[in-house]
Amino acid sequence: xxxxxxxxxxxxxxxxxxxxxxxxxxxxxxxxxxxxxxxxxxxxxxxxxxxxxxxxxxxxxxxxxxxxxxxxxxxxxxxxxxxxxxxxxxxxxxxxxxxxxxxxxxxxxxxxxxxxxxxxxxxxxxxxxxxxxxxxxxxxxxxxxxxxxxxxxxxxxxxxxxxxxxxxxxxxxxxxxxxxxxxxxxxxxxxxxxxxxxxxxxxxxxxxxxxxxxxxxxxxxxxxxxxxxxxxxxxxxxxxxxxxxxxxxxxxxxxxxxxxxxxxxxxxxxxxxxxxxxxxxxxxxxxxxxxxxxxxxxxxxxxxxxxxxxxxxxxxxxxxxxxxxxxxxxxxxxxxxxxxxxxxxxxxxxxxxxxxxxxxxxxxxxxxxxxxxxxxxxxxxxxxxxxxxxxxxxxxxxxxxxxxxxxxxxxxxxxxxxxxxxxx
Ligand SMILES: *Cc1c(COP(=O)(O)O)cnc(C)c1O
Numbered sequence: 001x002x003x004x005x006x007x008x009x010x011x012x013x014x015x016x017x018x019x020x021x022x023x024x025x026x027x028x029x030x031x032x033x034x035x036x037x038x039x040x041x042x043x044x045x046x047x048x049x050x051x052x053x054x055x056x057x058x059x060x061x062x063x064x065x066x067x068x069x070x071x072x073x074x075x076x077x078x079x080x081x082x083x084x085x086x087x088x089x090x091x092x093x094x095x096x097x098x099x100x101x102x103x104x105x106x107x108x109x110x111x112x113x114x115x116x117x118x119x120x121x122x123x124x125x126x127x128x129x130x131x132x133x134x135x136x137x138x139x140x141x142x143x144x145x146x147x148x149x150x151x152x153x154x155x156x157x158x159x160x161x162x163x164x165x166x167x168x169x170x171x172x173x174x175x176x177x178x179x180x181x182x183x184x185x186x187x188x189x190x191x192x193x194x195x196x197x198x199x200x201x202x203x204x205x206x207x208x209x210x211x212x213x214x215x216x217x218x219x220x221x222x223x224x225x226x227x228x229x230x231x232x233x234x235x236x237x238x239x240x241x242x243x244x245x246x247x248x249x250x251x252x253x254x255x256x257x258x259x260x261x262x263x264x265x266x267x268x269x270x271x272x273x274x275x276x277x278x279x280x281x282x283x284x285x286x287x288x289x290x291x292x293x294x295x296x297x298x299x300x301x302x303x304x305x306x307x308x309x310x311x312x313x314x315x316x317x318x319x320x321x322x323x324x325x326x327x328x329x330x331x332x333x334x335x336x337x338x339x340x341x342x343x344x345x346x347x348x349x350x351x352x353x354x355x356x357x358x359x360x361x362x363x364x365x366x367x368x369x370x371x372x373x374x375x376x377x378x379x380x381x382x383x384x385x386x387x388x389x390x391x392x393x394x395x396x397x398x399x400x401x402x403x404x405x406x407x408x409x410x411x412x413x414x415x416x417x418x419x420x421x422x423x424x
Contacts, residue, residue, distance in 0.1 A: 008083045012275040016079030030269045031072045036064035053254075069257050073268035078241075080275055081231075084210030085223050087243035091253050092268060096206060096226025097123050098261035099240030103222060104128070104166065106255040107200050110136030112165035115155065115188075117180045118143040119386050120170050121204065121226075122374055128168070138163070143386070144171075144178035144318070148188060155192065164192045170204040171213075171325075175334045175370045175394040176306045176387050179321040186219025200248070206230070206361070210243075211282040212328035222248055229361030233274045233281050237267050281363065281399055285331035288365075288405060289397040295406050296335050301343075301418050303391070307333040331397040332360060334370070338418045341390035344369050348393065350412035353404060360396035365405050367395050 017028045038044035043063065050062040051069055064070055074092050082090035093099040104127075108114060116128060118141040128139050140160060142151050155161045167189050171180035182203060189199040202222040203215035206229050215223050225231055227239035240263075242252055256262055263271075293307040306314065308329040311322045337343050348356050354365045358374050368374060375388050383389070397405065 089249035093240035182218035235362035
């Protein structure tokens with residue numbers, strides 16, 4: 001049986017690594033080096049020609065040059081990252097933001113239009129509105145619930161149709177788990193592509209991936225990750241990734257070489273270790289989240305739970321998107337507590353085990369208040385539209401015993417003084 005026939009979780013243990021190149025070490029060592037020795041000047045010349053894409057080296061294997069360009073830990077990590085999404089090539093970065101910024105800068109030029117889904121991760125929102133626009137890129141948002149016709153009409157009526165160059169979506173949306181139809185975005189990208197201009201669809205798959213959603217299979221061209229979250233999974237690294245076909249990722253890697261946004265050898269090594277347990281971690285957290293969501297759903301001090309397992313009940317018009325593109329319900333959920341910021345803060349301040357911190361996807365459960373923390377920068381009007389109110393609390397569920405998570409929530413809820421209904 002060829003090794004490529006194995007499941008991703010099996011391949012994470014050794015794929016892409018040759019022990020004979022490292023004194024027989026079972027695991028890939030950390031190649032903590034900035035530069036690599038050439039065997040001859042001719043070899044150095046050939047490697048540089050290959051690195052800069054000069055012709056005449058077709059079929060030759062590129063050698064190691066300098067750790068901003070290539071490094072064994074980064075390369076083996078990239079070989080493994082691409083497997084989950086079924087991509088041809090992966091690229092690893094120093095952070096999720098550097099993966100996103102490097103990718104957008106690779107394909108966008110002044111005068112181009114970027115269509116994006118709302119809400120986006122705060123850092124991405126800032127990047128596209130304050131940095132891309134500064135470089136002459138126009139950005140236009142749409143939100144979950146807007147159909148293809150409506151979005152296409154908006155592009156055409158505003159005179160942006162011809163200039164559309166990229167679509168960037170994040171689904172499920174943070175923190176409300178609203179879904180964007182990836183296949184619909186792919187159709188829009190195709191409709192607005194011209195013979196000399198491919199409209200590229202990039203999907204930030206941090207929330208569900210790479211286990212519970214594979215956007216390339218739905219027609220995305222590039223999948224992006226904050227590997228800080230589930231891929232790293234232990235709340236101890238900052239890293240990012242991009243996966244797609246060879247042609248597009250090769251272009252992204254070229255930009256990365258000159259921005260210097262690559263991952264370092266030690267973090268690559270940590271991520272290889274994390275990838276070995278990715279699936280069992282994500283599945284354990286998913287099971288826990290289902291228990292926590294069911295508990296919160298019945299709690300008298302909770303008004304509404306935003307959880308993908310409740311898509312039928314919360315968003316029946318989105319259930320078909322869930323069926324089409326999600327392979328699981330994940331472990332992110334939010335809820336509206338009865339009251340407002342005061343009650344939400346009482347809850348957060350009384351948690352004993354669950355940490356009050358932003359970020360997500362780690363082994364430990366985390367809680368935060370989107371309106372005043374991760375989404376405080378979103379204008380109040382937009383926040384209201386997106387249901388990010390003062391009573392919303394976001395939870396990232398970890399891999400503890402679920403009863404411990406629930407008992408912590410229970411004791412914190414007991415401390416919350418919910419306002420009595422007004423007596424008329
Ligand atoms: C955290 C996050 C990012 C940014 O990643 P960093 O690793 O913090 O740079 C981007 N997108 C989403 C959805 C995220 O949750």
